[in-house]
Amino acid sequence: MLHVVLLETALELVPTEITAKKLIQKQASLRRKKPNEILLDQTYHGQAMTQLLNGHKRGRPDILFFCLQSLLETPLCKSGFLTIHIHLYDGRIIEVNPSVRIPRNYERFVGLMEQLLLVGQVPPKGTALLKVIQKDLSTLISSLRDGYDTALTLLAVEGGHETRLGGLLSLIPSDISIPVIIGIGAFPHGDFQLDIQGFFDLHIELDTEVMMAWHVCSEILWLYALKNDITSKRRSFNSQQNQF
Ligand SMILES: C[S@@+](CC[C@H](N)C(=O)[O-])C[C@H]1O[C@@H](n2cnc3c(N)ncnc32)[C@H](O)[C@@H]1O
Numbered sequence: 001m002l003h004v005v006l007l008e009t010a011l012e013l014v015p016t017e018i019t020a021k022k023l024i025q026k027q028a029s030l031r032r033k034k035p036n037e038i039l040l041d042q043t044y045h046g047q048a049m050t051q052l053l054n055g056h057k058r059g060r061p062d063i064l065f066f067c068l069q070s071l072l073e074t075p076l077c078k079s080g081f082l083t084i085h086i087h088l089y090d091g092r093i094i095e096v097n098p099s100v101r102i103p104r105n106y107e108r109f110v111g112l113m114e115q116l117l118l119v120g121q122v123p124p125k126g127t128a129l130l131k132v133i134q135k136d137l138s139t140l141i142s143s144l145r146d147g148y149d150t151a152l153t154l155l156a157v158e159g160g161h162e163t164r165l166g167g168l169l170s171l172i173p174s175d176i177s178i179p180v181i182i183g184i185g186a187f188p189h190g191d192f193q194l195d196i197q198g199f200f201d202l203h204i205e206l207d208t209e210v211m212m213a214w215h216v217c218s219e220i221l222w223l224y225a226l227k228n229d230i231t232s233k234r235r236s237f238n239s240q241q242n243q244f
Helices: 022-030 042-049 061-071 106-119 137-145 165-171 213-227 230-242
Strands: 002-009 082-088 093-096 130-133 152-162 180-185 202-205
Touching (some): 002 213, 082 137, 137 180, 180 213, 213 230
Parallel strands (some): 002 082, 152 180
Antiparallel strands (some): 093 130
16 A cells, blocks of 8 residues: 655645735635635735744645645556545644545635635535544554554655665565555645654655655656556456456
8 A cells, every 4th residue: 555645735724823914804805705714825925924934834735736636546546555644734634535536626626625624524524535634643654554564654855865766666565565655745845844754764865856746746656556566456457347
């Protein structure tokens, strides 16, 4: 199983410290919402965000949008060998149902995320496609290890151990039941909090320059699918199904 954990994701509602700002009040009223019911977004709130602690790491919901588009609905995801969790800046964790179809339209994605953060799950009733769960990051990673001492925990980070694609391919266990847990920062700038780094055994750097989080997601996902020959597994499963 491949478990992707998007870390310190720059997704949150406008925090109380800046809800009184005129620009935010206006934007909210145009959308017929309260200021603390809309997503924080650097594009619109950049100036107000200079007042926020760690403002440079926050208010980039588009990063999550592209990461989810890269991971969901892929052959690996459809095969049931992928889980995705979204760890937020405030420490809350969102569980992603692998069968969710994220809107292709960014405005609709924003509305969905606002509902998720306000209500705690989407859809609000019935089977959750996205849900805030009562776990912290440490508990989540322990549960994803699923009791395997051999589980691999990787953190993708600039300054980590220089790792080539071939090296990464050989790190991935051949036994698909052994969990591989990869942490990827879903924030625009800055470093991981120190305690977060400690949850991952191996820190890997995949390029000499900073990469987009969604490119890192894609690289890991497709490499993992290659190592486990997911296409062949899917073909043989489909041909067995067709025999009945
Ligand atoms: C835009 S970066 C965030 C910038 C931040 N300086 C950092 O490295 O964490 C988004 C995420 O992509 C991953 N990433 C970016 N460049 C990388 C690289 N060269 N090697 C490995 N992972 C990288 C990291 O997980 C990072 O948190």
